[in-house]
Structures are given as C-alpha cells and as structure tokens.
Amino acid sequence: xxxxxxxxxxxxxxxxxxxxxxxxxxxxxxxxxxxxxxxxxxxxxxxxxxxxxxxxxxxxxxxxxxxxxxxxxxxxxxxxxxxxxxxxxxxxxxxxxxxxxxxxxx
Numbered sequence: 001x002x003x004x005x006x007x008x009x010x011x012x013x014x015x016x017x018x019x020x021x022x023x024x025x026x027x028x029x030x031x032x033x034x035x036x037x038x039x040x041x042x043x044x045x046x047x048x049x050x051x052x053x054x055x056x057x058x059x060x061x062x063x064x065x066x067x068x069x070x071x072x073x074x075x076x077x078x079x080x081x082x083x084x085x086x087x088x089x090x091x092x093x094x095x096x097x098x099x100x101x102x103x104x105x106x
Contacts (some may be wrong), residue, residue, distance in 0.1 A: 027051050031044065
C-alpha cells in the first residue's frame with residue numbers, strides 16, 4: 001500500500017513512516033513525515049539508541065519526533081495558507097498582492 005492510499009484511508013494529509021532495526025543491544029529508528037498528496041518528505045531523522053529500557057526509548061523518540069515535526073508542520077501550513085490567500089487575492093483582481101505584508105514563517 002503506498003503513502004497516498006494510506007493517507008486516503010485514514011483521512012489525513014501527512015503520514016509518519018519509519019523503521020526499527022536491532023543489532024545486539026542497539027536500535028536504529030528512522031522516521032520521516034511525508035506530505036501524501038505530493039509524496040514529498042517534509043522531515044526525516046535517524047535515531048541510534050541502546051536497548052536498555054524499550055519503553056524509555058519509545059517515549060524519548062516520540063517526544064523528539066513531536067518536538068521536531070511540530071515547528072516544520074506549522075511552517076508548512078503557514079506557507080500553504082499564504083499561497084492560497086495570494087491566489088484568492090489575484091482572482092479578486094488585486095494585481096499587487098505580492099506587495100501585501102507577508103506573515104509566513106521562513
């Protein structure tokens with residue numbers, strides 16, 4: 001099943017995809033946030049950890065993903081909203097919409 005199908009079946013736009021590999025007492029966890037309609041990777045990270053307490057590792061990685069993805073997700077949504085608003089203003093005949101103040105985060 002591809003990312004677009006997963007997103008459609010879950011009713012979401014973004015999909016967090018990843019993998020876990022184990023070697024001895026070590027874990028390698030990869031995670032990537034994908035914008036399903038475009039297929040573009042918004043964010044990706046790799047984590048290498050010792051497997052002492054799997055629940056502590058799970059909590060740490062979850063917290064890191066949320067704190068890393070949150071700002072990127074917000075930035076993406078702001079840019080998307082700005083582009084939509086500029087298109088709307090142009091349709092209304094405001095030719096100089098680009099000169100309007102920009103509130104998007106870069």
